[in-house]
Amino acid sequence: MPLWILSIILGFVEGLTEFLPVSSTGHLLIAEHLLKLDPASFLRSDLFNVVIQAGAVMAVIPLFRDRFAMLTRLHEPASQSFLAKIIAAFLITCVGGFIMEKKHFKLPEEVQPVALALLIGGIVFIAVETLLRGKSLPDSISWPVAITVGLAQLIAAAFPGASRSGSTIMLAMIVGASRVSATEFSFLVGIPTMLAASALKIFKEIHHPATDGVPTDWGILLLASIVAIIVSFITVKWLLGFVRSHTFIGFGIYRIIVGVLLLLFLQ
Numbered sequence: 001m002p003l004w005i006l007s008i009i010l011g012f013v014e015g016l017t018e019f020l021p022v023s024s025t026g027h028l029l030i031a032e033h034l035l036k037l038d039p040a041s042f043l044r045s046d047l048f049n050v051v052i053q054a055g056a057v058m059a060v061i062p063l064f065r066d067r068f069a070m071l072t073r074l075h076e077p078a079s080q081s082f083l084a085k086i087i088a089a090f091l092i093t094c095v096g097g098f099i100m101e102k103k104h105f106k107l108p109e110e111v112q113p114v115a116l117a118l119l120i121g122g123i124v125f126i127a128v129e130t131l132l133r134g135k136s137l138p139d140s141i142s143w144p145v146a147i148t149v150g151l152a153q154l155i156a157a158a159f160p161g162a163s164r165s166g167s168t169i170m171l172a173m174i175v176g177a178s179r180v181s182a183t184e185f186s187f188l189v190g191i192p193t194m195l196a197a198s199a200l201k202i203f204k205e206i207h208h209p210a211t212d213g214v215p216t217d218w219g220i221l222l223l224a225s226i227v228a229i230i231v232s233f234i235t236v237k238w239l240l241g242f243v244r245s246h247t248f249i250g251f252g253i254y255r256i257i258v259g260v261l262l263l264l265f266l267q
Helices: 003-017 024-034 046-058 065-071 077-102 111-131 143-158 164-175 179-207 218-242 248-267
Strands: none
Touching: 003 024, 003 046, 003 065, 003 218, 024 046, 024 065, 024 218, 046 179, 046 218, 046 248, 077 111, 077 143, 111 164, 143 179, 164 179, 179 248
């Protein structure tokens, strides 16, 4: 199959799953195995995966223009507080990510850890939604919620299949945020997080390319990123409406089914 078609498929998968609580990293790994991509392929490189994730994250920006406008009003205490919480969550993730980088942490390339994370996460989704059913949670974001979201991003980074959006939203709800506010805050914190990770990867690729690394195909990277942006924009717009009147139980069931199928057929 031509490289450009493979890149479109992976860009589509990334755009569809980056903000759905089903793990984009996990689904990309699944797609790579199903497409039987060569482990040495550029499409399986960290640079490719991180940059197309950043492309998907950029889709959030126009959908939150009102919130961004609010954050520019720095003379208002509410804006100052909300911006400070976003920055705090981002910095927690940065510090943890820096430590992981120094320890040479690398995501596993096997399917089993992804399957287990999907399965366990699905059970957690159903349990959290069941426990919180009927409870009225505040729409505001507290400091404990902000700190929890920062830590949750590290959990998702360490365990492919955990899902960045899924981990942050579920843990934020446990700590005391409503489903809608937890979803919005998770997405907003994801913007600087993924853009910073992408910028770092690109900087390293340009200034310190690995001598034995996979050659970078910038055209393929751009194509996959554009596809991810378009698909992610549509997905996020739908999801923001969905969470106002639905729980995440359906996603929990989906995660359990996919996790079980992976354990049975992709070992």
